Amino acid sequence: MPVVTEDIVLKALSLVNDPELHQDLVSLGMVERVVVTGTQVHAKINLTTPACPLKGVIEADVRRAIEAVGASSVTVEFGATVRASNKPALPGIQHVILVGSGKGGVGKSSVSTNLAIALAQSGARVGLMDADIYGPSIAHMLGNTEDRIKANQNKQMLPLERFGVKFLSMANLVPAGQALVWRGPMLHGAIQQFLKEALWGELDYLIIDLPPGTGDVQLSLAQSVSITGAVIVTTPQDVALIDAARAMDMFKKSSIPILGVVENMSYFVAPDTGTRYDIFGHGGGKRKAEQMSLHFLGEVPLDMPLREASDQGTPVVISHPESSSAQSLVKISQNLAGRISVQSLQSLPML
Numbered sequence: 017m018p019v020v021t022e023d024i025v026l027k028a029l030s031l032v033n034d035p036e037l038h039q040d041l042v043s044l045g046m047v048e049r050v051v052v053t054g055t056q057v058h059a060k061i062n063l064t065t066p067a068c069p070l071k072g073v074i075e076a077d078v079r080r081a082i083e084a085v086g087a088s089s090v091t092v093e094f095g096a097t098v099r100a101s102n103k104p105a106l107p108g109i110q111h112v113i114l115v116g117s118g119k120g121g122v123g124k125s126s127v128s129t130n131l132a133i134a135l136a137q138s139g140a141r142v143g144l145m146d147a148d149i150y151g152p153s154i155a156h157m158l159g160n161t162e163d164r165i166k167a168n169q170n171k172q173m174l175p176l177e178r179f180g181v182k183f184l185s186m187a188n189l190v191p192a193g194q195a196l197v198w199r200g201p202m203l204h205g206a207i208q209q210f211l212k213e214a215l216w217g218e219l220d221y222l223i224i225d226l227p228p229g230t231g232d233v234q235l236s237l238a239q240s241v242s243i244t245g246a247v248i249v250t251t252p253q254d255v256a257l258i259d260a261a262r263a264m265d266m267f268k269k270s271s272i273p274i275l276g277v278v279e280n281m282s283y284f285v286a287p288d289t290g291t292r293y294d295i296f297g298h299g300g301g302k303r304k305a306e307q308m309s310l311h312f313l314g315e316v317p318l319d320m321p322l323r324e325a326s327d328q329g330t331p332v333v334i335s336h337p338e339s340s341s342a343q344s345l346v347k348i349s350q351n352l353a354g355r356i357s358v359q360s361l362q363s364l365p366m367l
């Protein structure tokens with residue numbers, strides 16, 4: 017009977033590469049524990065994100081490698097620690113991610129909200145900040161426009177929480193239906209307060225829903241904290257793609273890496289006939305990403321449940337997890353988390 021030891025298992029795992037990070041699990045510090053009992057092996061693998069898109073592949077590779085050295089049974093357990101590249105973006109916050117669009121109405125807030133919830137559902141600690149000060153829609157989409165934001169005795173704002181996501185939106189500061197007449201410096205102040213003077217606590221990902229366009233708010237944010245990267249949401253139409261390209265250019269000029277592109281309203285499948293219609297065209301987001309050498313994170317169909325869910329305050333990943341839009345959004349959240357892990361590893365200083 018083959019003798020299996022912890023060292024033999026570790027050696028076997030040092031030949032298993034993380035499929036995205038292209039380094040072996042042992043060098044990446046991802047093998048947290050190996051317990052050998054006779055020929056039974058239990059391995060705990062610590063992923064770089066709980067939303068790891070390739071968890072299944074890693075599990076199969078680990079299992080195969082350990083079985084190959086003679087284990088009769090293998091159990092694989094997963095944990096996850098989200099790591100920042102150098103230092104955390106803000107104290108306690110590993111990654112700040114901007115979601116921008118260029119053009120308005122392309123579904124940026126819907127995408128931000130569902131991505132935040134999907135990441136939280138995977139086990140990550142997630143915050144969602146509505147930087148669309150003039151047209152905040154996050155509170156509405158999360159179904160909480162009623163609660164007012166409170167502060168503690170140190171005057172720190174306390175984020176609200178819904179569906180496992182901490183959030184701050186102007187809609188919870190200003191009474192409903194009232195317009196906000198603020199000038200640039202006040203706007204800058206509000207953003208800074210949301211970002212730096214709120215008690216977010218420990219977060220793996222803070223997602224910031226930007227206002228459409230390429231103006232003051234984006235620059236104000238870019239200058240104030242170290243941002244992991246930006247996600248660009250676009251529809252496949254030329255008018256949206258032109259503005260998306262402008263947003264990409266702005267991020268590049270602000271030295272903010274672009275994590276990837278999402279194509280929303282990508283196509284529509286009629287629920288009664290199953291016929292597919294490419295209402296706004298299809299594939300423009302992917303083509304633009306390719307042209308600009310950016311990653312394409314995925315496409316979200318135009319979907320009734322998504323629109324209804326946003327209006328009712330229960331986002332589609334919660335209310336209709338089986339819908340194709342929800343499934344696409346979950347996949348996109350995993351792709352995004354994967355990109356963040358890769359980017360964080362790449363920007364770590366080489367030993």
Ligand SMILES: Nc1ncnc2c1ncn2[C@@H]1O[C@H](COP(=O)(O)OP(=O)(O)OP(=O)(O)O)[C@@H](O)[C@H]1O
Binds near residue numbers: 121124127319323341
């Ligand atoms: N894939 C989709 N299928 C159906 N409806 C969608 C989809 N994406 C977004 N919508 C709907 O389109 C409208 C605009 O979406 P959303 O508010 O997310 O866009 P936005 O880009 O954040 O807009 P803005 O920032 O200009 O306010 C909403 O009513 C939303 O429910």
